[in-house]
Each structure stands twice: as structure tokens, then as C-alpha cells.
Amino acid sequence: MNEYADIFKALGDVTRLRILNLLLQAGKKLCVCEIVDALHLPQYRVSKSLALLKNSKLVTVAREGTWVYYGLNPELPPFFKAIFSLMKKHFQDVFSDDAGKIHSRLALRENGKCVIGFKCNEKK
């Protein structure tokens, strides 16, 4: 199909937008349980959204032991890098709760690493 359409399609979903926003606002790689906890969404849903974002090359993955960290792909074409910086700026207000939650969650890290699982089992 078309590279640009595909990426816009990947952006056309609230869960995925919220995940990307977390990564943007946190400014660092996040592990899956941190995202699950911040978004209050079922784990399988977060994992599936992350899988799609990874297929679209928007995020990259790095496993560290049991934990898996996702980060924004630093090798994105300039066009989408520009869109990401727009999102970073504008989404602060749109998903403001999420940003707060991820920051409290990040405060629980030890030596910069996630050491707890997710406490949130809410089905939304």
C-alpha cells in the first residue's frame, strides 16, 4: 500500500495514541507493565497495540530479562519525527491523566529499571 497511509492508520486508534504519548512524555523506554499500569488497560490489549506499533516501525523493543522495554524508534523518517514532536507538545493536555500516572509509576523504578509488575487488573 503506502508507507504514509499505513503509519497514519497506526496512529488512528486511541490506545496506540495513548501509548505513544506515554513514550513521548516519559522521554525514555517504558516496560510493558508500566504502560499497563498507567493506562489502566488489560495487558493483552497493551501488548497487541505495542505489536502493531512495532510492525509499523514506530517503536522499538528491547528485552531485559523478564521485562520488555518499548521505546520510540529513533530512526523514523523526518516526517514522522516532526509529527511526534507535535504530538509531544499537544498531547500533554489531551491525555493529561496518563502523563501524571506514568510519572508516578516511574518513581517506583530502582536504578532506572522497573522492578514491580502491574498492579492494575482493571478491565476498564
Next chain:
Amino acid sequence: MNEYADIFKALGDVTRLRILNLLLQAGKKLCVCEIVDALHLPQYRVSKSLALLKNSKLVTVAREGTWVYYGLNPELPPFFKAIFSLMKKHFQDVFSDDAGKIHSRLALRENGKCVIGFKCNEKK
């Protein structure tokens, strides 16, 4: 759902992206037959894409007699205006044929108005 996700979804389709690109590169309102001609797509497909873009508030419509002109919505929120200017810049290369075609088509206008229908009946 979510305003941003909805608009990204509207951008997640090649036909719609190509239409928006025409509007961006032309810098003026275009009538449906001009778009059909430039994109070499069936008329119903262009009309349906335009209808969706209109529902997403990305474009506006103005009928002038038999002809209907579509233009970029000047009242978009700043976030999407910014995305549009990114698209205008970057899509010049991506859909370069389209831009050439719409310019030759626009050369056929008289007094700034479209005076011919579409000559292209191609099914792709």
C-alpha cells in the same frame, strides 16, 4: 471516541491522502472532476473519500452550480494545521505525479473556474 484518533484514521488511506495532497499542492479549492482527473480514480471513489474527509472536518464544500468545490478547512485546530504543512512539504516527492497532473488540469480552467468534466474513466 477520540478526536485525534478519528482524524488520524481519516488520514490512514492512500486515496484520501492523495486528495489532501492535491488540495495542499494546488493551494486552492478543487472541483470533484478535477480531482478525479488528476488521480485517475473512479468518480464514486473520489466522492466517497471526499465525503469522509468532510465528515472528519478536514475539508469544506462549496457548490457552484453543477460543480462542487472542495477545499481544506481553514478552521482546523492548530495541531492538524501543523500536520498539513508538514504534508505539503513532504508529499511533494511522495505523490509527485499527482501534483503535475493537477497543475495541467488547472491550466484548463477559465476565469478561475472549472469548465470541463472529467475525461478519465479509468478504473484504476
Next chain:
DNA sequence: TGCCTATATGCTCTTTTTTGCATATAATAT
């Protein structure tokens, strides 16, 4: 080895989107 925790994925059901065709509407001219 076996168990626990973190994460991924297969499967099914449901909902949305896309595609194509045929037809409807709208405006103009005869």
C-alpha cells in the same frame, strides 16, 4: 526440574471499513 511472573499470541466473535456497481440527486440548458 518445576514454579512464578512478564509478555505475547492464537482463536473466535463482532464491528468497521473498503470496494464496486447501480442508481439517485442537483443544476443547467433545450
Next chain:
DNA sequence: ATATTATATGCAAAAAAGAGCATATAGGCA
């Protein structure tokens, strides 16, 4: 009216996306 041209839209089939649940995999540790 009727015909013609421009545009929109209803409908049905096909394809794709989303939601939920259950289960699989993978790594760490007893």
C-alpha cells in the same frame, strides 16, 4: 418537461480491524 452533465449515495459482498478470553512462551529463581 426532457436531456445532459456533475456529483452523491444506498446496498451488498469482501476485507480488515478490534475486543476478549484462554493459553503459550520466555526468563528468573527455588
